[in-house]
Amino acid sequence: GENVEQHPSTLSVQEGDSAVIKCTYSDSASNYFPWYKQELGKRPQLIIDIRSNVGEKKDQRIAVTLNKTAKHFSLHITETQPEDSAVYFCAASKGNTGFQKLVFGTGTRLLVSP
């Protein structure tokens, strides 16, 4: 089955720096890659997603890149702010199978220091 690896497990940056989180997936049939942010005690919230027909997607300070050949995708956060501190999860799924199943990475704890 699908396996998603995520690195690093923890990431500490100074406010204003950029942060990059990387994920690799094993199943070449995966074609939908969302990123979720989970603050302490709260639900995971979608921050950005990308589909396999696109190589890059950007939304203000957040961007995601996808390399289908290498089977990896990355989350880029620029101009980090303390409120970006949270655990970030990448996930992968096969969106054309007729069912919904997200396989998650193990999460990255991002700490942005003022």
Next chain:
Amino acid sequence: KAGVTQTPRYLIKTRGQQVTLSCSPISGHRSVSWYQQTPGQGLQFLFEYFSETQRNKGNFPGRFSGRQFSNSRSEMNVSTLELGDSALYLCASSFSGSGETQYFGPGTRLLVL
């Protein structure tokens, strides 16, 4: 639209008991998925329901079961609780599944003593 809701938010049970958790999806969403979140195993897929049918199931023992009603609300049941079942149980809804955005509920935190 109201978001995904889950009840109860917190539960304490003892080993051997059973528990039923409830999830109400976003209005109009017909796909409901359940996930277990633990510090050790992370977020793991339990099962997905669509139009009252289980479409997919993760690698969990048969003690974990679920169902979906005609109004798309879903319940999951865990029988013969074990200490290792202590976790945050999250449900997520999407319009029809198949690679669409999933919106998560706040979760039910289950503690098994």
